Amino acid sequence: MTQQVDRVSTSKPLWARYSWIGWVIVVGIAVAFPFVVDRPRFWLPNIGVRSLWLGIIAMSLVFLNRYVGLLSLAQATIAGISAYGVGYAMVTMGLGFFVAVATGIVAGTVAGFLVALIAARTKAIYFLMITLALGQVFYSYASQAIEVTNARRGLAPIKKPDLGFVNLNDITTFYFFVLALAVLCYLLCRYVAATSFGLALQGIRDSPERMAALGYRVNRYRIGAITFAAFIASIGGVVLVLDRAQVDPDVVSLGSTLDILVVAVIGGIGSLGGVFLGALVLTFLDNFAQDFTDRYQSLTGVVFIIVLLFAPAGIAGIGKQVKRVIDRRRKELSFFSVGDPQQEPPAAQSAEEAITKGKQQ
Amino acid sequence: MKLRNKKGWVPAVAVGTTLILALSGCSAGTSGGTSGGGKDTIKIGVLATSEGNLAFGMDEAKAAIGVAMQAIGGTIDGGEINGKKIELVYAGTDGTSGTAQTQVKKLVENDGVDIVFGPVSGDEGEAVVQYALTVPEVTFVNGSASPVAMTLQGATNFFRFHGDSAMWMGGLGEYAYKTKGYKKIYSIAEDYSFPYDNAGGFFSGYCAAGGQVTGNSWVPVGTTDYGTIISQIPAGTDAVYVGLGGADAASFLSQAVTAGIKLPLVGGSIAVDTTALSGDANIKAVAVGTITGGPVPGVGYKNPMWQPFVDAYVKQPKAFPSPSIFSILYYNSFESLILGLQQAKGDLSNKQSALRDALGGLSWDSPTGRISMDSNRQAIVDNFLIEVQAAADGSLEQKTVSEATAVKQGTTVYDRFEGCPKS
Numbered sequence: 001m002t003q004q005v006d007r008v009s010t011s012k013p014l015w016a017r018y019s020w021i022g023w024v025i026v027v028g029i030a031v032a033f034p035f036v037v038d039r040p041r042f043w044l045p046n047i048g049v050r051s052l053w054l055g056i057i058a059m060s061l062v063f064l065n066r067y068v069g070l071l072s073l074a075q076a077t078i079a080g081i082s083a084y085g086v087g088y089a090m091v092t093m094g095l096g097f098f099v100a101v102a103t104g105i106v107a108g109t110v111a112g113f114l115v116a117l118i119a120a121r122t123k124a125i126y127f128l129m130i131t132l133a134l135g136q137v138f139y140s141y142a143s144q145a146i147e148v149t150n151a152r153r154g155l156a157p158i159k160k161p162d163l164g165f166v167n168l169n170d171i172t173t174f175y176f177f178v179l180a181l182a183v184l185c186y187l188l189c190r191y192v193a194a195t196s197f198g199l200a201l202q203g204i205r206d207s208p209e210r211m212a213a214l215g216y217r218v219n220r221y222r223i224g225a226i227t228f229a230a231f232i233a234s235i236g237g238v239v240l241v242l243d244r245a246q247v248d249p250d251v252v253s254l255g256s257t258l259d260i261l262v263v264a265v266i267g268g269i270g271s272l273g274g275v276f277l278g279a280l281v282l283t284f285l286d287n288f289a290q291d292f293t294d295r296y297q298s299l300t301g302v303v304f305i306i307v308l309l310f311a312p313a314g315i316a317g318i319g320k321q322v323k324r325v326i327d328r329r330r331k332e333l334s335f336f337s338v339g340d341p342q343q344e345p346p347a348a349q350s351a352e353e354a355i356t357k358g359k360q361q
Numbered sequence: 362m363k364l365r366n367k368k369g370w371v372p373a374v375a376v377g378t379t380l381i382l383a384l385s386g387c388s389a390g391t392s393g394g395t396s397g398g399g400k401d402t403i404k405i406g407v408l409a410t411s412e413g414n415l416a417f418g419m420d421e422a423k424a425a426i427g428v429a430m431q432a433i434g435g436t437i438d439g440g441e442i443n444g445k446k447i448e449l450v451y452a453g454t455d456g457t458s459g460t461a462q463t464q465v466k467k468l469v470e471n472d473g474v475d476i477v478f479g480p481v482s483g484d485e486g487e488a489v490v491q492y493a494l495t496v497p498e499v500t501f502v503n504g505s506a507s508p509v510a511m512t513l514q515g516a517t518n519f520f521r522f523h524g525d526s527a528m529w530m531g532g533l534g535e536y537a538y539k540t541k542g543y544k545k546i547y548s549i550a551e552d553y554s555f556p557y558d559n560a561g562g563f564f565s566g567y568c569a570a571g572g573q574v575t576g577n578s579w580v581p582v583g584t585t586d587y588g589t590i591i592s593q594i595p596a597g598t599d600a601v602y603v604g605l606g607g608a609d610a611a612s613f614l615s616q617a618v619t620a621g622i623k624l625p626l627v628g629g630s631i632a633v634d635t636t637a638l639s640g641d642a643n644i645k646a647v648a649v650g651t652i653t654g655g656p657v658p659g660v661g662y663k664n665p666m667w668q669p670f671v672d673a674y675v676k677q678p679k680a681f682p683s684p685s686i687f688s689i690l691y692y693n694s695f696e697s698l699i700l701g702l703q704q705a706k707g708d709l710s711n712k713q714s715a716l717r718d719a720l721g722g723l724s725w726d727s728p729t730g731r732i733s734m735d736s737n738r739q740a741i742v743d744n745f746l747i748e749v750q751a752a753a754d755g756s757l758e759q760k761t762v763s764e765a766t767a768v769k770q771g772t773t774v775y776d777r778f779e780g781c782p783k784s
Binding site for chain 1: 419455460462471483491510555581
């Protein structure tokens with residue numbers, strides 16, 4: 001396995017070796033964003049902050065799909081549980097900001113662990129259905145548990161604090177706070193994926209039977225991964241509740257679950273960073289689709305279908321898609337010019353292709 | 362096995378950035394200018410449902426606004442008041458709090474509206490009030506959202522020109538006890554905030570009049586089996602309160618027929634609407650005689666303002682055959698806003714104080730009775746007590762049997778309760 005990692009790293013194409021330039025551009029655009037938009041009070045909360053928390057939650061879904069091969073529809077619910085944790089601590093118990101945030105993250109992560117205990121033994125469509133069902137169970141609970149969630153009225157107001165050295169009520173400060181969290185979450189996901197734990201997860205994704213034969217406890221690894229993804233989703237839930245200043249059953253509804261799935265698919269179901277592009281597309285559609293049609297949700301659906309048809313790996317996968325087309329053209333040209341009938345053996349199916357084509361274990 | 366560690370990022374970033382810039386280009390054309398008090402244009406942002414269960418809300422809102430604007434020579438897109446140009450901007454929602462938050466922020470921060478008008482649903486209303494607290498420079502006039510708590514949040518820039526869902530039952534409790542003689546009532550209601558307020562409004566009046574509650578069943582929305590609950594109704598109960606809506610109410614009425622229930626019914630404000638009454642031809646046996654309360658008058662309502670409103674409403678594009686609860690509440694609210702703007706002579710200077718003073722002191726005769734305002738910027742309104750009757754053609758109709766005038770808002774936000782509600 002180590003040999004393979006080495007081989008991959010040394011055989012990187014030129015553009016891949018300089019991909020950090022792309023990241024500098026992305027982060028540069030994100031940092032400059034508050035200073036170039038004409039109405040920061042609209043653009044920062046409605047587009048910037050919302051895209052970031054949607055992206056963080058969707059990143060947790062992508063982490064599970066990319067490294068474990070599990071498509072979870074419980075991530076919005078876990079983020080919602082974290083949001084309810086913050087709301088309950090702040091509104092019902094009157095606790096301070098840091099305690100409330102810790103409560104939310106612990107609540108969401110524990111909820112993820114419990115989901116994992118139930119769902120980790122299943123795979124593919126069964127895992128998807130169980131996570132969806134658990135999400136709907138919590139939605140029903142949140143809609144009616146008046147003592148805990150205040151039923152449909154929800155918990156409000158949840159105020160952002162002025163910490164003295166930093167005032168999160170200032171929208172620009174809050175935006176940078178959330179941007180920093182998003183970057184940290186991304187780096188954490190990449191770090192975990194590169195650890196021996198992450199490598200084992202990738203092995204389990206590709207062949208759980210082989211990994212079990214090697215002595216790995218597959219279900220424990222899956223539970224660990226689902227719990228870690230829940231931790232990431234919980235951070236997204238904390239940002240969500242601070243942005244919305246309230247939490248109600250809407251945040252754990254089927255619509256919210258589908259929003260996360262749409263973000264992940266449009267951005268790239270196999271791309272940790274691509275989710276933020278997907279989130280940007282969704283927030284733009286939410287805000288501006290009505291300028292083109294009254295049935296704005298239908299337009300979102302059309303965009304979703306177009307992405308699935310023409311860019312199944314999402315926006316983040318367009319680059320690879322274009323590269324594949326160019327490579328194919330080059331091969332065809334060289335075939336006709338050289339006339340060498342010898343063909344290369346077909347390349348092994350990439351994990352991304354395996355995922356997008358449904359090879360879940 | 363292939364381990365994942367790198368992606369084709371450079372082309373992806375290029376494509377993504379291009380997409381964002383393209384979308385930004387699209388959006389820039391939609392940005393409205395801010396129109397402060399000294400300007401000649403007053404921009405009103407209308408929030409209504411155009412997707413989801415209440416997708417017809419936008420059409421109903423436009424029909425109601427059309428009636429009010431045409432009366433002053435305008436259209437649903439705008440007009441003129443005291444020399445000031447009125448411009449209307451519409452934002453559709455799906456009835457959820459999240460979408461309402463997104464769209465109301467867009468109206469205020471991107472489109473630069475001076476006044477927000479709406480929303481439709483209670484979930485949206487709670488979210489919009491929270492937002493109103495953060496933008497005191499903008500005036501908010503509610504559309505049809507009816508949670509009690511909305512005008513009790515201390516938002517001095519928020520006005521509601523119709524009753525809340527507890528007020529909709531105003532006078533019905535006393536009517537049930539004294540006129541109908543129902544001494545003991547069993548309650549079946551859906552388990553969420555609207556039925557809490559609605560049932561709370563009824564039972565607070567009923568218990569104050571001397572009535573007793575023999576039991577409460579709070580059922581989840583979407584319950585289809587009411588046989589078990591019906592069998593639990595204690596002997597000696599005089600009537601059953603049905604705080605259900607839509608398909609749930611239709612299911613209950615149908616099963617009440619099957620179970621041979623003989624007790625008269627008291628309906629919540631949405632229990633005996635068209636959906637429920639047209640659900641099953643056999644429900645006449647239990648539906649006839651059902652009393653309910655609400656802001657919509659039934660057959661036999663005498664008010665000289667009513668028929669002209671109905672006539673003007675049915676001429677609007679996409680209007681229903683008769684006004685729905687949404688168009689009535691949106692009309693009364695928008696007409697109130699127009700009257701307020703006229704009284705303030707379109708002056709939005711000094712933090713819109715002239716407009717807010719005018720709105721807060723408004724008193725006028727609407728198609729559904731006199732509307733005046735209390736100190737919480739909540740309307741004091743007339744309420745209608747309705748009884749379901751069999752029409753001459755055999756169909757079921759709702760007849761106005763009584764009116765409760767000048768119903769005021771209480772200060773109780775109701776939660777789920779057992780027996781009589783705590784006030």
